[in-house]
Amino acid sequence: MKKTAKRTELIEVAQGRRPADLVIKGGTVINVYSGEFLKQNIAVYKDCIAYVGEKDVEVDHHTKVIDAEGMYVSPGFIEPHAHPWVLYNPVSMTKKVLPLGTTTTVNDNLFFYLHMGPKGFKKMVNDLKVLPGNFLWLVRLVSQADFPGEKEWFNQKDVQELLELDEVIGTAEVTRWPQIYQGDPFLIDTMERAKKMGKVVDGHTAGCSYDKLNSIAAAGVSACHEAITAKEALNRLRLGIWTTMRNSSLRPDLPELVKIIIEGKVSTNRMTMTTDGPHPGFIEEEGFVDGLVRKAVELGVPVMNALQMVTINAAFYLRLDDHIGGIAPGRLADILLLPNLKEFRPSAVISKGEIVAKKGELLVSMPEIHWNQYIKREPFLFLKEMLNDLNLYRYPHSSSEKTVPVVYFTSNVITKRKDMMLPSKDGFAHIAAHKGLLNAVLIDRKGKWISKAILERFALNLDGMASTYNTTTELLVIGKNPDSMAIAAKKVYEMGGGIVVVDGNEVILEIPLPFTGMMAIDSSFETVVENHVKLQAALQERGFPFHDILYTLLFLTCDFLPDLKLVPLGLYAVKENQILLPAQPLNEAIVK
């Protein structure tokens, strides 16, 4: 990580031969290296800490002095596994979480890379260097739903080029972990190369048994945040895999996971915590990394351990402990003033030596980014009129004597196959014969293919909705009424991406997400919270039975969670690795 302060300057400040720029006096410093609370002064020069100790620091007329008497002084919090695209974008997310004390976020690049390719992504990374705080990246090696051309898109040369960027500190989670288990040469080689470059290999081993985890560890995966039981967390820990405890909007698992600390009394040295891309309402209510610490401590984790997990442990895992994660000379001055060790809400946030927030208010300006400059392609490459064809939205079914494999939701994101006898009408499944069934289609934004499914237990009374907010970012259209589905699909097309809900002929909710189809382009966090709340309410009013609609949409189109999913290649049975109904080609004539 780049620093502006020179070592020699820091030496001079430490020896009192050069005045500090900023002094934090008389606070109780949380020493996450030794596990002590120490009444000390801190001298900051430019962006770095120069001195920590009891002596009075050399100041002059330009030195800013903060009286921290009665305050705890903590290292800035680190989110080692962020997804900066849950309606919010990198700027609106930072705007919200920096004043809450998260001074470093390590971000997944999936949707940016899918839409921008290496060139656009590199340019964006460069432009985002001006964001306050440390905004770092992990790069994907595969997508989350195989698509025609995936291997070319994630090719060795382009991935390698990105890994060489200073801001890229490792490879991102491979959700299709069985590919690692089977020793896929591209994945294994790239992960190895990343490690040789001193970078990390983040993991995603949902549902992986202890035995199989051995191979994952052998393959070089450094961390996993997918444990959902205390036993699974322990499995990872025992095999030398950094265990990232997750408490997200989708999976608020901390109460279960911390049992290994509170009851099992295991060492927390190799544990970190993550919010794993929570929805905007969750951040608004529960906070971000501050919320993880608060929750862990409420659950009985000793304060020092909870703080270490989100500071020095995360820095050590990320191979960045020379730069961030603790209050010590030579480190970046990422420092929080905490009025107490209960709420963990900082009264001041210092990032790289600058006071960037006070009492939850951001004090620095954010860059104006024109997000779509990095994307060369138009959002849709087919003509809108194509979406008028109501048969697009119907599931092909030639005989009432045959069953249809229906996608039955058992939870927000987990589905199972339910074979149902459905009447056939004009060559399509007549879903109105069974209350609660919906048609779902995934339409390629380039206009080349369409995949189809029938859903049950998604929302009883949903006429139509359309969303590019899903892990393929293609056009997902769901509903019981093909006319309403067409209206929703066309509205999303007009917005260049987003989410729309329709009753009959009436659009009742529209959320524009023109940046990759996942993110709003403006930097207001409040707006995305409002939109998220409206969406969840609209779906619940129409019978959606779960707590996190954004994750239901996100993962309906993935290829790694059980059991039936709607992916670019068709209706897909994940465990069997089998396409039950292949995607159909779309009429070339309608392509722009």
Ligand SMILES: Nc1ncnc2[nH]cnc12
């Ligand atoms: N695997 C994933 N892909 C996209 N967004 C996410 N948020 C949390 N996990 C995610």
